[in-house]
Amino acid sequence: MKYFDDEWMDDATTEYEPDEAIAGEDAGGKLHGHAKRTKAYLSAVLGAAILLLLGTGAWYVISSQRDIDTVKTEVMTPYFLYLLNPHDLKSLQLTIGNIHPGEIKREVICVSNQKPDAASNREISRDSNFLYELELAYTENLAVNYEVYQLEPDDEGDVLVTDDTGGTITTLASFSKKYAAPMDSTDVSATRRREVYNVSMNGIVNLGRYDSYTEGGAGEKLELAATVLDDEVSYEMDYYLIEITWKPGINFEDYNKETDLFYVIVKALQPRPEEKEN
Amino acid sequence: MKKKFDQRIVLRIEMIILIVITIIAVTLAWFVLNNHSLVKGMNLTAQDDEYLRVALQPGGEDVDILTLSGNTVEADVQLPYYYNINEINSDRKLMAPGVYGQVDLYITALSPMLKQCSVSVNSIPEFIDSVSENSAQTEALGALLDGHIQFYQTRDEENKGTGYTGLITDENPLVVDLEENVEKKVTIYWIWFYEYRDIPAEGRLLDVSNYFDMDRYDSTLSPYDPTVSANDVLMADYITYYDYGDTKIGLSVDNVRFHIHVNALYGN
Numbered sequence: 001m002k003y004f005d006d007e008w009m010d011d012a013t014t015e016y017e018p019d020e021a022i023a024g025e026d027a028g029g030k031l032h033g034h035a036k037r038t039k040a041y042l043s044a045v046l047g048a049a050i051l052l053l054l055g056t057g058a059w060y061v062i063s064s065q066r067d068i069d070t071v072k073t074e075v076m077t078p079y080f081l082y083l084l085n086p087h088d089l090k091s092l093q094l095t096i097g098n099i100h101p102g103e104i105k106r107e108v109i110c111v112s113n114q115k116p117d118a119a120s121n122r123e124i125s126r127d128s129n130f131l132y133e134l135e136l137a138y139t140e141n142l143a144v145n146y147e148v149y150q151l152e153p154d155d156e157g158d159v160l161v162t163d164d165t166g167g168t169i170t171t172l173a174s175f176s177k178k179y180a181a182p183m184d185s186t187d188v189s190a191t192r193r194r195e196v197y198n199v200s201m202n203g204i205v206n207l208g209r210y211d212s213y214t215e216g217g218a219g220e221k222l223e224l225a226a227t228v229l230d231d232e233v234s235y236e237m238d239y240y241l242i243e244i245t246w247k248p249g250i251n252f253e254d255y256n257k258e259t260d261l262f263y264v265i266v267k268a269l270q271p272r273p274e275e276k277e278n
Numbered sequence: 279m280k281k282k283f284d285q286r287i288v289l290r291i292e293m294i295i296l297i298v299i300t301i302i303a304v305t306l307a308w309f310v311l312n313n314h315s316l317v318k319g320m321n322l323t324a325q326d327d328e329y330l331r332v333a334l335q336p337g338g339e340d341v342d343i344l345t346l347s348g349n350t351v352e353a354d355v356q357l358p359y360y361y362n363i364n365e366i367n368s369d370r371k372l373m374a375p376g377v378y379g380q381v382d383l384y385i386t387a388l389s390p391m392l393k394q395c396s397v398s399v400n401s402i403p404e405f406i407d408s409v410s411e412n413s414a415q416t417e418a419l420g421a422l423l424d425g426h427i428q429f430y431q432t433r434d435e436e437n438k439g440t441g442y443t444g445l446i447t448d449e450n451p452l453v454v455d456l457e458e459n460v461e462k463k464v465t466i467y468w469i470w471f472y473e474y475r476d477i478p479a480e481g482r483l484l485d486v487s488n489y490f491d492m493d494r495y496d497s498t499l500s501p502y503d504p505t506v507s508a509n510d511v512l513m514a515d516y517i518t519y520y521d522y523g524d525t526k527i528g529l530s531v532d533n534v535r536f537h538i539h540v541n542a543l544y545g546n
Contacts, residue, residue: 042293049300056303064392064542066332068341070353070381072404072535076363076372078528125406126532129366223366272439272472273360273376 077128079268081224084110086239087161087172091116096244096262099144101252105244108151108161108175111266113224114235128226131269134213134240136185137192139206141258143247147182150216151175151239159241175239179217182243188212208261214269330395330542331386337461338384355379355468355536373534375426375524376472378438381536383464387456394543398451399429399466403531419530422523426470427534428481433467440476442467453543468536474520475513 083092086108099105111134136146151159157176162169192210214222224236242264246252331340334353344351357371357379364371385395401423405416431452434441446452446466454464471477 045293046296049296052300053303064329064544066330066341066540068332068334068351068353068383068538068540069402070355070536070538072533073355073357073371073373074533075528075531076367076374078525125408125529131362131366221366269362270375271362273363273374275438276359276361276364 074126077126077226079128079130079132079270080113080115080226081132081266081268082112082114082116083264083266084112084114084116084237086110086175089114089116089237092264094264099142099244099246102246106159107242107244108159108173109240109242109264110237111222111224111240112235112237113226114237125228127228129223131214131221131223133267133269134222135188135265135267136211136213136242137208137263137265139208139260139262141206142255142260143250144260145245145247146211146262147243147245148185148213149182149241149243150178151241152178153239175241177241181217183213183217184215185211185213329389330392330540331388331461332540333384333386333461334382336384336463353381353383353536353538355381373427373470374528375470376439378433378467378469380433380468381466381538383466383538383540384461385454385456385464385540386461387458387542390458391544392456392458392542394456395454396451396541396543397446397454397464397466397538398448398541399446399468399536399538400424400448401427402535402537403527404533404535405530406532409530415530419527423527423531423534426520426523426527428469428471428477429536430467430469430478430481433469438469439472440478442469442478442481445478445480451541466538474516 083094084090085092089110089112092109094107094109096105096107111132113128113130134148136148138146151157152175154174154176157174159175159177160171161173161175162171164170187209189208189210193207197204197207216222222238224238226236227234244262332342333340334351341351357373357377359369359371360377363374363377381399383397387393387395401420403416403420403423404410405419409415409419428442429446430442431444431446432442444452452464452466454462456462471481
């Protein structure tokens with residue numbers, strides 16, 4: 001009788017006739033069935049070994065790593081700040097023109113977080129709130145004062161925005177003063193001159209004066225907010241009256257043909273975050 | 279005959295090798311497991327399977343154990359209160375240029391085999407709806423965010439706006455030395471730099487496109503030079519574009535969280 005191993009290997013290399021494989025006590029038939037079981041056992045052992053290896057490897061991986069998430073923190077909406085015409089909310093067209101002796105010049109401006117002509121151009125997607133600074137910068141050839149008043153829309157107001165082209169005067173918008181007194185300003189000329197010129201200022205004529213306005217008549221901060229509701233954004237508009245008046249007791253002849261440059265600047269107050277001390 | 283003999287030998291050798299490998303692996307696992315666990319009866323708790331413990335509090339539970347127990351585990355980013363941000367936003371803590379914080383982890387090796395671990399961290403932004411639908415845009419914005427919010431190993435407590443060293447990235451994770459059963463506090467400092475020139479030199483080595491707003495980036499700009507000095511005219515351009523990037527992030531990202539990965543390092 002041949003040994004098992006030899007006969008099994010024979011199975012691997014020799015093709016049997018079907019009749020021989022089926023025969024009961026036929027040596028070929030018994031060995032063929034036994035070989036099948038052996039192969040099954042080996043496959044099971046191999047599979048178990050592979051699974052054990054994989055499981056061990058997985059355990060190593062899982063037990064030697066950690067993944068941690070932090071809390072979510074909301075990102076602050078950026079600031080958007082525009083100077084607009086008070087009546088049509090388009091970009092501000094500021095023209096002072098000539099100021100005659102004894103004349104008072106009045107200009108109304110609008111400061112807003114809404115982009116000019118932005119009916120379909122929404123930039124803000126989340127609620128926003130920020131402080132801003134209004135600044136007037138001007139040369140000082142003329143002996144005039146600049147004062148700023150906070151306004152609010154008022155159909156019955158006495159501060160009018162008019163259009164006198166074409167020979168007739170048309171009222172475009174009307175406002176009233178929020179407070180009787182003008183806003184307080186801070187002279188920031190020294191700081192601005194260093195920023196602008198960045199060199200020695202000796203020999204520079206007309207360095208310009210810079211007046212900064214950061215608070216309203218009641219001491220409130222100048223602030224603009226935008227709120228988003230149902231995919232619609234609500235913006236804010238702040239209106240200001242800039243009044244230019246001659247200083248008292250001057251000789252107008254001394255200022256004949258003199259010219260000044262005048263700028264209105266608004267800046268979002270986005271300073272470097274200041275941590276509160278515990 | 280010889281061929282059959284060779285086949286037989288090969289098969290048996292393969293089986294033996296596989297079994298030996300399996301035995302080694304299982305034995306090693308048993309050794310590690312048995313080195314720090316106390317088995318009472320036949321009950322093995324999850325804690326006994328720890329090889330590495332990472333907690334969010336001193337002496338705290340491992341984060342995975344807490345999670346398995348049904349807890350929501352989130353690390354605190356320790357964002358301070360800022361006057362000019364929180365006060366005007368109803369005391370909400372917000373991410374904005376110039377803010378900084380830190381995340382503390384408490385790591386313990388539970389096996390003598392564990393000598394070190396690596397810590398890497400990434401920002402995970404959540405975009406606004408209109409942006410999240412555009413995968414190309416989210417990918418670009420994610421890269422941009424990596425140039426603005428960065429993670430470091432050390433911070434100068436007297437100069438929290440700019441004093442950072444040891445940039446932590448996927449390529450250069452923070453490597454922590456560990457001692458068996460000794461809890462070690464690991465701090466990751468994060469910051470959203472206020473201006474481009476606040477970024478340490480090592481942080482400026484990131485891909486320049488990370489810094490600039492995609493819509494306004496000027497491709498004709500001179501090749502990025504991380505060594506440009508603060509007074510160089512190029513610096514003004516970098517500062518401007520970095521600010522554009524800040525605005526882009528602020529418009530596109532609703533919120534940010536950080537994902538921290540701790541990996542045990544063997545064989546050191």
